[in-house]
Amino acid sequence: xxxxxxxxxxxxxxxxxxxxxxxxxxxxxxxxxxxxxxxxxxxxxxxxxxxxxxxxxxxxxxxxxxxxxxxxxxxxxxxxxxxxxxxxxxxxxxxxxxxxxxxxxxxxxxxxxxxxxxxxxxxxxxxxxxxxxxxxxxxxxxxxxxxxxxxxxxxxxxxxxxxxxxxxxxxxxxxxxxxxxxxxxxxxxxxxxxxxxxxxxxxxxxxxxxxxxxxxxxxxxxxxxxxxxxxxxxxxxxxxxxxxxxxxxxxxxxxxxxxxxxxxxxxxxxxxxxxxxxxxxxxxxxxxxxxxxxxxxxxxxxxxxxxxxxxxxxxxxxxxxxxxxxxxxxxxxxxxxxxxxxxxxxxxx
Amino acid sequence: xxxxxxxxxxxxxxxxxxxxxxxxxxxxxxxxxxxxxxxxxxxxxxxxxxxxxxxxxxxxxxxxxxxxxxxxxxxxxxxxxxxxxxxxxxxxxxxxxxxxxxxxxxxxxxxxxxxxxxxxxxxxxxxxxxxxxxxxxxxxxxxxxxxxxxxxxxxxxxxxxxxxxxxxxxxxxxxxxxxxxxxxxxxxxxxxxxxxxxxxxxxxxxxxxxxxxxx
Numbered sequence: 001x002x003x004x005x006x007x008x009x010x011x012x013x014x015x016x017x018x019x020x021x022x023x024x025x026x027x028x029x030x031x032x033x034x035x036x037x038x039x040x041x042x043x044x045x046x047x048x049x050x051x052x053x054x055x056x057x058x059x060x061x062x063x064x065x066x067x068x069x070x071x072x073x074x075x076x077x078x079x080x081x082x083x084x085x086x087x088x089x090x091x092x093x094x095x096x097x098x099x100x101x102x103x104x105x106x107x108x109x110x111x112x113x114x115x116x117x118x119x120x121x122x123x124x125x126x127x128x129x130x131x132x133x134x135x136x137x138x139x140x141x142x143x144x145x146x147x148x149x150x151x152x153x154x155x156x157x158x159x160x161x162x163x164x165x166x167x168x169x170x171x172x173x174x175x176x177x178x179x180x181x182x183x184x185x186x187x188x189x190x191x192x193x194x195x196x197x198x199x200x201x202x203x204x205x206x207x208x209x210x211x212x213x214x215x216x217x218x219x220x221x222x223x224x225x226x227x228x229x230x231x232x233x234x235x236x237x238x239x240x241x242x243x244x245x246x247x248x249x250x251x252x253x254x255x256x257x258x259x260x261x262x263x264x265x266x267x268x269x270x271x272x273x274x275x276x277x278x279x280x281x282x283x284x285x286x287x288x289x290x291x292x293x294x295x296x297x298x299x300x301x302x303x304x305x306x307x308x309x310x311x312x313x314x315x316x317x318x319x320x321x322x323x324x325x326x327x328x329x330x331x332x333x334x335x336x337x338x339x340x341x342x343x344x345x346x347x348x349x
Numbered sequence: 350x351x352x353x354x355x356x357x358x359x360x361x362x363x364x365x366x367x368x369x370x371x372x373x374x375x376x377x378x379x380x381x382x383x384x385x386x387x388x389x390x391x392x393x394x395x396x397x398x399x400x401x402x403x404x405x406x407x408x409x410x411x412x413x414x415x416x417x418x419x420x421x422x423x424x425x426x427x428x429x430x431x432x433x434x435x436x437x438x439x440x441x442x443x444x445x446x447x448x449x450x451x452x453x454x455x456x457x458x459x460x461x462x463x464x465x466x467x468x469x470x471x472x473x474x475x476x477x478x479x480x481x482x483x484x485x486x487x488x489x490x491x492x493x494x495x496x497x498x499x500x501x502x503x504x505x506x507x508x509x510x511x512x513x514x515x516x517x518x519x520x521x522x523x524x525x526x527x528x529x530x531x532x533x534x535x536x537x538x539x540x541x542x543x544x545x546x547x548x549x550x551x552x553x554x555x556x557x558x559x560x561x562x563x564x
Binding site for chain 1: 353354357360361364422423425426490492493562
């Protein structure tokens with residue numbers, strides 16, 4: 001039964017791998033700078049590393065939003081989010097698992113008559129707005145820096161091409177790590193409180209904590225998504241991105257990866273706080289929306305205000321409200337069905 | 350990774366070697382024309398052979414570079430531009446080689462008083478080719494330098510127009526040549542002008558490719 005309950009989370013992981021790996025390796029694969037199998041191996045490895053090593057921070061934020069204490073409840077919440085994600089994919093909107101799952105967790109809070117922690121919720125919602133804006137800012141700045149310096153390096157075109165390939169792979173790996181660290185909470189975050197696993201010991205030495213085992217499983221689901229379905233998405237996303245120049249393309253991926261890293265790294269948060277700098281909360285953000293933000297940043301650097309595509313911004317803003325609302329409503333309805341029709345425990349008293 | 354690095358370096362060297370062959374052909378062409386007009390058949394024949402061999406080597410190198418770029422999937426974004434640059438540079442070299450062969454085949458007899466003007470025309474035309482080679486090299490290595498080089502190509506192309514025009518006018522004003530001879534000599538002036546024209550066309554292409562890379 002435990003495995004059955006985990007399937008909705010694993011499905012979310014699969015869908016994340018299928019959709020979001022394109023945001024880190026799409027350009028490299030679509031332009032044939034890196035072979036798909038190479039990209040898939042690197043992305044899978046680093047997503048799992050990110051999930052296991054750096055996934056705790058953003059997942060803890062979800063714990064504060066709603067500590068879903070029954071496996072049946074976690075299954076239903078993840079299933080609701082998965083259905084909303086499938087629906088937004090069908091509509092062709094920039095996919096955001098995070099917005100769907102946040103809505104679904106709040107749906108569980110309401111169903112379980114628990115108070116909705118408005119402070120945490122508002123902190124999460126601020127990061128949704130901040131992440132594309134920050135990505136745009138990073139892309140804009142990086143673009144300026146690189147455009148200014150590159151001509152003076154007097155590098156041969158062929159060497160530039162080689163450098164682009166190497167950078168795309170390195171940034172892809174960094175992006176995959178950040179994606180794993182930041183987004184594993186979307187896949188397995190709701191199962192943390194009711195985690196069925198135990199700490200993993202080999203010859204008496206603890207290798208992984210119970211939560212890390214859970215996240216490793218989620219990472220494996222993301223990797224399955226990458227290997228089975230992401231190639232098609234990579235070709236589509238990559239071609240869209242590659243209307244930009246190769247340098248701009250890796251600037252976009254770097255800006256997006258930095259945003260994901262910023263919202264998931266404990267160490268960076270400590271460092272910023274110790275230097276009395278404002279530190280962002282550790283919250284899962286949408287990589288697709290960060291990419292859109294970064295592309296707008298590049299466009300802004302190139303063409304000024306004209307480059308902003310308001311209809312896409314409108315779609316994203318609509319997603320900030322509509323996706324969690326639908327996710328919450330659906331979770332509430334499905335929790336009701338699970339409890340009263342299928343007689344499953346969705347809330348522990 | 351190291352093998353890709355090695356292949357890229359090799360490709361870079363091949364492109365440089367290809368462009369060097371065009372430069373050498375332009376230099377050999379100047380010497381050949383001087384020898385032709387001064388009646389030094391031995392040097393002229395040597396240079397014709399040399400240009401022929403340079404052209405064959407350049408063809409081989411160009412094919413090798415093109416195959417490698419496609420086989421190794423290098424420069425996915427600008428490979429079309431790079432291949433066009435190489436092919437058009439090769440066209441200029443072919444024009445140089447064809448022109449020198451025409452001189453050997455048809456033996457045009459330019460009046461002695463026009464030799465000076467003709468050599469000036471050859472110099473301007475070859476100068477345009479040399480600047481074109483530098484512009485192609487700059488496209489690969491130093492985009493900021495391209496603009497100045499293209500200005501020079503345009504200058505030398507205009508010079509060939511001016512010098513060619515002067516020779517043709519002078520040819521058709523004189524009475525010591527038949528119309529057939531005048532038309533024959535005019536064709537050779539046009540050959541020399543065409544070389545600079547092709548160099549200028551390539552310069553125009555480069556400026557577009559540079560904009561594409563800067564955007």
